[in-house]
Amino acid sequence: MPKPKRYRCIVCGRYFPEGQGIVIRRAGIELAFHSKTCLAKFFKLFIERIDESEFKRVSRELIKEFEEALKTKQAIKRI
Numbered sequence: 001m002p003k004p005k006r007y008r009c010i011v012c013g014r015y016f017p018e019g020q021g022i023v024i025r026r027a028g029i030e031l032a033f034h035s036k037t038c039l040a041k042f043f044k045l046f047i048e049r050i051d052e053s054e055f056k057r058v059s060r061e062l063i064k065e066f067e068e069a070l071k072t073k074q075a076i077k078r079i
C-alpha cells in the first residue's frame with residue numbers, strides 16, 4: 001500500500017496527512033495549511049499584498065455571491 005501523502009504547513013511548518021488541514025492548488029502552486037488559523041494568517045498577508053484592483057473586483061463579486069446565498073437561506077427558513 002502506498003504511504004499516504006503528507007503535507008507541510010507553509011505557515012508553521014507542521015506536518016499533516018492528506019485529508020486533514022486545507023490544501024489549495026492553483027496555477028501550479030500548492031498552498032498547504034494545517035489549520036484554519038494558519039490559513040487566516042496567510043490570507044491576511046495575501047490580501048494586503050495582492051493587486052488592489054483585482055482585490056476589489058474579486059471581493060465585490062464574492063460579497064455579492066454570499067449575500068445571494070444568505071437571501072436564499074433566509075427565504076427557505078421563512079417557508
Ligand SMILES: [Zn+2]
Pocket residue numbers: 009010011012013014033034035038
Ligand atoms: Zn500551521
